[in-house]
Each structure stands twice: as C-alpha cells, then as structure tokens.
Amino acid sequence: MEELDKDCLFCKIITGEANSYTVFENDDVKAFLDLSQVNPGHTLMVPKKHITNFFDYTPEDAQRYLQYIPTIANAIKKFDPRITGMNISSNNGASASQVVMHSHIHFIPRFEGDGLKIATRNNAEKYTEEDYQKVAAAIRAEF
Template sequence: MSNLVQDCIFCKIIRNEIPAYTVFENDDVKAFLDISQVTKGHVLIIPKKHLINFFDYSQEDAAKYLQYIPKIAQAIKASDKNIKGLNVFVNNGEIAGQVVMHSHIHLVPRYDENDGVNVPHINHAAEYTPEAYQEVANTIKQHLS
C-alpha cells in the first residue's frame, strides 16, 4: 500500500480504519459497496495507491488498476439474475462530480428502465461541421505523448 494520504476517506478504508463492505481486494485494488447504493449492488473500485483521478494515472497505473473492472462487473451481474446492464462511471475533478479526491470507479447495476438512474445524453452534433470535428481531434492528438 503505497502513497496513502492520512485524511483521505478511501485511504482510511484501504487501511481498514473505516469499515467497508468489501467484495474484492488484492495488493492493487479494493472494491466495496458504495454506501449510497444508487442501485442494489453499486460497487466502487479504488486503487491502493492514492491517485486523485485519471489525470494522475500513468499508463502503468491504468494497466495495473483498471484491469479488474471486467472481473468485478461480471461478478456483480452474476450476483443477481435481475441485473440487465451496468453503468460504469468515473468522475474526474469537482466540476465532473467527483466528491472524494481519490480515484474511484462506480459500477452501477441496472435492473430496469425505471430504476431512477438518469444518465444524461446531450447531442451537440448539429453545432459541428466536419472541419470543426477535425480541428478538435487534431488538437487532442497534438497532446498525446
């Protein structure tokens, strides 16, 4: 357990200073029930290294920590025959809704269309020309390392 922060609630969960309903744990990650339970079986996956969000990840961090998403998602689905889908959410930064500043991935099981979970989908396609799309793509490509 490297780079843990003293006052981070998720680091405290990793150190077992705060109880959690753990569903999976190894040397790399801990996965536990989100206390809010947006839907039954809502799980958080956190790295055992204090990373604030994906902007802090290296390629190695991503390979090390994100590889567990399918395994845990499959276990969630297998746990209840009524689960028909799963949303995977990651909020990066306060403006994106991140509340705890320790990287975490939400796995939210979906049971039916009327479960109260609303994932916004905003379509701005009419505001873009092919040239505008290409300009945005080119600008992002210039910053890949």
C-alpha cells in the first residue's frame, strides 16, 4: 500500500482501522458514504495515498486518482432515479473548509426542490475590464 499517515482519519478508513460504508474500492481509490449525508448518497472519494489536497498532486497523481470521478458519479446517480444533479467538489486547505487533511472529493446528489444552497457570491460589479486583465495576466504568468 502507498504511503499513508497513521494519524489521518481517511488513511485509517483505507486500512480498515476506522469504519466506513464503502461504495467503491480498487487499488487506487476508496469511495464511502460521508457520515453527514447532506443528501442521501453523499459520498467521498479518497486516493489510497496520503495527499493533503490538490495543491500537492502531481500530474501523475491526478491522472491516476481523478479518472474515477465519472464512474462514481454515475453509480450514485443511478441508485436513485430522483437524482437530477450532483455537486462534485473538493475543499483544499483550512480556509476553504477542508476538515480532514487528506485529499477527498465530495459527491452530493441533488434533487429538485431539495432546498440545499451552495453559498457563492457575485462580485462582478467590483471588477473593471482592467481588473480582469490584470488578474488573468498574473495567473497566466504562473504556468
């Protein structure tokens, strides 16, 4: 098994030291129900290697672990015909509300009228053409 962190909850789930409700598992990833169950079927997918978050992924890590996103999303969607959408997200870093510091992806099934609100904000009125150009150029310079 790849390098794991003995103090990490998700590493303990991978090794079986901590209980989980597994829905999919292979040599690369494990997917299991999130105990919060924001909506029925809310699932987490974790790589079977301790990676803190996407900032620490190599291109090879991304290719190896993220290829399972469509497979897991489609299985969750098929389990309940009432599912009409899905939020697929990852919180990266404490300031982005990452609680367990092991990379994981949330699959949150969505139902018409489920009342769940994902908080965002629109700051478009605060940006000029020059502001957009400046931010885009600064990001481009980092590639």
